[in-house]
Amino acid sequence: AQKVTQAQTEISVVEKEDVTLDCVYETRDTTYYLFWYKQPPSGELVFLIRRNSFDEQNEISGRYSWNFQKSTSSFNFTITASQVVDSAVYFCALSGPSNFGNEKLTFGTGTRLTIIP
C-alpha cells in the first residue's frame, strides 16, 4: 500500500521568508512518481512538479525548489522569498509505475500555507 504523510497541517510565514513543506512517502514499488500540486483559494489543482524514483536530482524552478531523498523517503518543497500569491494548500502525491490507467495518485492531507504580508 502507498502512503503520503504531510505532517505540517498549517504553516504561516511573513512575506519574503523561506518556507519548506515536508513530504514523506511509503511505497513497495521500485518505480514510482512523486508530485506536488498547489490548490489556491480559487480551488483548482495546479501541477507543480513530477519526479521519477530513478532521478534523485534536485530541481529548482524560480523561487521553488524540491529536494528528493530516497534514503529518507522524502520529497520536500521549498519556497524562497515567499509572496502572498504563494498562499494555498499544497499537496504531495505518489503514484506507482505508469501502467495504462492504473496510475492512481495517493495524496497527502495537504499543508495550508499562509503568507502574511
Place this chain on the structure above:
Amino acid sequence: DTAVSQTPKYLVTQMGNDKSIKCEQNLGHDTMYWYKQDSKKFLKIMFSYNNKELIINETVPNRFSPKSPDKAHLNLHINSLELGDSAVYFCATGSGGLIYEQYFGPGTRLTVT
C-alpha cells in the same frame, strides 16, 4: 484553450436526485480519472479509464457510474444523491509513459441539500 474542462462548475441539488458531471480533455491523453475531495480537503481517486476502458474502480457506491464515450470525454453520473456526496469532484488526465504527469480540471463543487 483549457486543457481539462468540467461542467458544471457548481451543482446544487436535493437528496434523491440524479445528476451528471462532464469532463473533456484536449491533451490527447489516453487515461482519465475522477477524484473526490471531501470537506477536509482530502483527495481520493474514484475511477480511471484508459482508452474508454474502466481500469480503476475504488470502493465507491454503485450509485456512481462513470462513462467514457471516447478518449477525450469522461462523465460521472450519480444516482439517488445523498448528503454525504457533497464534495468537489475533479477530473484528471494522465500522460502515461516515462514522462508521466496528471493534470486536473477545475473541479465541480456538488452540494446536496
